[in-house]
Amino acid sequence: MKNLGGVKLPHNKNTANSETVDFGLPKTIVIPMAQAMGAVPNLFLKRDDKVLKGQIIGNADAFMSAPIHSPVSGDVIDISDYLNPNGSHCKAVTIRPDGLQTLFETVKPPEITDKKSFILAVRDSGLTGLGGAAFPTHVKFSYDETKTPIDTLIINGAECEPYITADNRCFLEDTDDIIDGIKLCMKYLNIKRCIISIEDNKAEAIALMREKTADMKAVEVKVLPSLYPQGAEKVIIYKSTGRIVMEGELPANAGVLVLNVSTVSFISKYCKTGIPLTSKRLTLDGSAIKKNRGNYNVLIGTPISELLEFGGAEDVKTILYGGPMMGVPLYSPEQPVLKSTNAILAFDTDISDSKNTGGVSACIRCGSCTRACPLNLLPMRFETAYKTKDAKMLKKLKLSLCMNCGCCSFACPAHRPLAEINQLAKDFLRNAKI
Amino acid sequence: MNTGNLIVTPSPHITGKRSTKGVMLGVIIALIPAAVAGCIIFGWRAALVLIVTIVSAVIFEALWNIIIKRKQTVGDVSAVLTGLLLGMNLSSTVPLYIPVIGAFAAIVIVKQLFGGLGQNFANPAISARIILAVCFAAQMGSFAEPVVNFLKFDAVTAPTPLVAGYLIDGTDKILPFTFSDMLLGTTGGSIGETCALALIIGAVGLMIFKIITPTIPISYIGTVFVLTLIYTGSIDESIYYTLAGGLLLGAFFMATDYTTSPLTERGKLIFGIGCGLITFVIRFFTKMPEGVSFSILLMNLLTPLIDDIILTHPLGAKPKEVSK
Numbered sequence A: 001m002k003n004l005g006g007v008k009l010p011h012n013k014n015t016a017n018s019e020t021v022d023f024g025l026p027k028t029i030v031i032p033m034a035q036a037m038g039a040v041p042n043l044f045l046k047r048d049d050k051v052l053k054g055q056i057i058g059n060a061d062a063f064m065s066a067p068i069h070s071p072v073s074g075d076v077i078d079i080s081d082y083l084n085p086n087g088s089h090c091k092a093v094t095i096r097p098d099g100l101q102t103l104f105e106t107v108k109p110p111e112i113t114d115k116k117s118f119i120l121a122v123r124d125s126g127l128t129g130l131g132g133a134a135f136p137t138h139v140k141f142s143y144d145e146t147k148t149p150i151d152t153l154i155i156n157g158a159e160c161e162p163y164i165t166a167d168n169r170c171f172l173e174d175t176d177d178i179i180d181g182i183k184l185c186m187k188y189l190n191i192k193r194c195i196i197s198i199e200d201n202k203a204e205a206i207a208l209m210r211e212k213t214a215d216m217k218a219v220e221v222k223v224l225p226s227l228y229p230q231g232a233e234k235v236i237i238y239k240s241t242g243r244i245v246m247e248g249e250l251p252a253n254a255g256v257l258v259l260n261v262s263t264v265s266f267i268s269k270y271c272k273t274g275i276p277l278t279s280k281r282l283t284l285d286g287s288a289i290k291k292n293r294g295n296y297n298v299l300i301g302t303p304i305s306e307l308l309e310f311g312g313a314e315d316v317k318t319i320l321y322g323g324p325m326m327g328v329p330l331y332s333p334e335q336p337v338l339k340s341t342n343a344i345l346a347f348d349t350d351i352s353d354s355k356n357t358g359g360v361s362a363c364i365r366c367g368s369c370t371r372a373c374p375l376n377l378l379p380m381r382f383e384t385a386y387k388t389k390d391a392k393m394l395k396k397l398k399l400s401l402c403m404n405c406g407c408c409s410f411a412c413p414a415h416r417p418l419a420e421i422n423q424l425a426k427d428f429l430r431n432a433k434i
Numbered sequence B: 001m002n003t004g005n006l007i008v009t010p011s012p013h014i015t016g017k018r019s020t021k022g023v024m025l026g027v028i029i030a031l032i033p034a035a036v037a038g039c040i041i042f043g044w045r046a047a048l049v050l051i052v053t054i055v056s057a058v059i060f061e062a063l064w065n066i067i068i069k070r071k072q073t074v075g076d077v078s079a080v081l082t083g084l085l086l087g088m089n090l091s092s093t094v095p096l097y098i099p100v101i102g103a104f105a106a107i108v109i110v111k112q113l114f115g116g117l118g119q120n121f122a123n124p125a126i127s128a129r130i131i132l133a134v135c136f137a138a139q140m141g142s143f144a145e146p147v148v149n150f151l152k153f154d155a156v157t158a159p160t161p162l163v164a165g166y167l168i169d170g171t172d173k174i175l176p177f178t179f180s181d182m183l184l185g186t187t188g189g190s191i192g193e194t195c196a197l198a199l200i201i202g203a204v205g206l207m208i209f210k211i212i213t214p215t216i217p218i219s220y221i222g223t224v225f226v227l228t229l230i231y232t233g234s235i236d237e238s239i240y241y242t243l244a245g246g247l248l249l250g251a252f253f254m255a256t257d258y259t260t261s262p263l264t265e266r267g268k269l270i271f272g273i274g275c276g277l278i279t280f281v282i283r284f285f286t287k288m289p290e291g292v293s294f295s296i297l298l299m300n301l302l303t304p305l306i307d308d309i310i311l312t313h314p315l316g317a318k319p320k321e322v323s324k
């Protein structure tokens, strides 16, 4: 097996031992409709409507879309326009919880008898990949068995981003749900083998999973080195099975299905209770969080400002959804917790200040970026090709493979914004149409 | 809570600790053992030459930035490195205007006129050495006798291992210097090239700290060694030729110059083998005793071509894609 590059990061897993605590009801809940890849759900509510917990409040006809449920019972106090971090807009609903958390009448465990009803149940649950990519899970499940048979289920428990420990807590606290979820997926999707892949900095989780799966012949626990980005889909597939997802293809083409550990654990919980995806386990950490760093079970839609206040934050310069490598920065503390949020990190210093690390210089052609790139791309050549608007070269250099993991930017001594340029170059290439 | 002016920048939000300056400093530190050895071996005059070269390189870099009104780049210490490398390529006996002219050629002509850091196609120190060797052949080609005393300086000229003839003992040809001479550097030669031991120590450091990869040095030195072995049929002679002249200094510190060597490891392999081949041909089949500078310069010129042809194999790229 090839060495895939990658970078060694400070782990900062400060909250690895902090048990998940319920964060409780916030004063208001804000739910934007665009929370997952695919079609944006249409909002079913208007001002002054009453909603119940678990009620579908947004859905789309398209298959590639996941419904959105209300995490609380309460009153709709506002419908507004919401600016997504990627620059697009969508509708958002603001709900004032009534504190009763009355369940909607249809909330009951789904009836699952075969693959089709399993996939439908997963769609109804509103589940999207909980590792951060927010890809509707039922779409992943709807592969064509005759064309791309899947023989291996990989449970992604790498959690390779610094600070985040939510998946680690999931292993330790939801162990039985994980096992049941794996069994459900293997049964209804007819998958023969399962590999649970965990980075070696989670010794407790590894030991526990080994113990729980000791009598399961089809399930293997695989220990991966702690090297970012071990949890990137292409990397974890290669490191777990030696298979390569080819350009323009899906993991299914390589016969694998990758699910985040929190995703499988949710599937089993949903099948038992019927409570849709309305809360998230997330890690609250970062230098601005002065107290109560830890893992919390937070209702989706909870404004981040409530978490920051709880964390005793005073001066905040940067807030991230997710980790410091691929996390999305917030433009306002009033943005809410989303389905895909696995951490809220707040910092009181400018963590990306390159002046602290020697400033930006011209590329010195040292090759660090390509050695760090897990896919063995040539990031410095993307930069030159993008600047000269050389679409042909960008294609030849396989820009489309880049997964924006950020290793190249991290490794560059000249601090070139390589990952950022790759994204711009991808936009350029999309519009260049050659 | 103060959350005014949240910083919104694209990911990644953290960067590694390494900087351009750090990398340059790393190479400078790795050169220090050989530079110090040179000053001990050839006396204080060697130190004077190094200082003049470094200071003039820095001054030319600073002046250039001032004249063309660009951001001052002296801080990245790349000019110090160029100056040091050039100085180490000079004889301790050169008149002091030579390092000044050399620094001008390296910094202004070879580096800045071609766009500055990361843009020049030829190695500044090597090109300057070649320019000087052409313009001042006599001064550049005479080397001092090793005195091994920093306080002394001896202008008596001494042969370098590559020009010294074999000693004849009856019917046996004996190599003119012993291996311990070659390792310790007590032979004629330019300031920084003679002490093999110090060069190797520095180079190992560079590789341990991952500032350079071993590809170029190993393929370069390996090619020279193997070809010499085939040609002379003698292990002793192959080791001798490997340690002699500017090969180690060139292979470890100049052929590995980032800007003027290929980006990919496979490209570096071709580059190293090419350097080795050319060095071997020049040493054994031309009138010139030494071929390291020329071979590196020639391969520098081929580097853009190598980079054009040799790309990496990205994970998951389809091998033969029919382009539409």
Ligand code: SF4
Pocket: A362, A363, A364, A365, A366, A367, A368, A369, A370, A379, A380, A411, A412, A413, A414, A415, A416, A418
């Ligand atoms: S790491 Fe930075 S300086 Fe080095 S080759 Fe890549 S872009 Fe250039």
Ligand code: SF4
Pocket: A372, A373, A374, A375, A376, A377, A378, A379, A401, A402, A403, A404, A405, A406, A407, A408, A409, A418, A419, A422
């Ligand atoms: S962001 Fe793209 S080019 Fe950079 S290291 Fe990751 S995959 Fe490679």
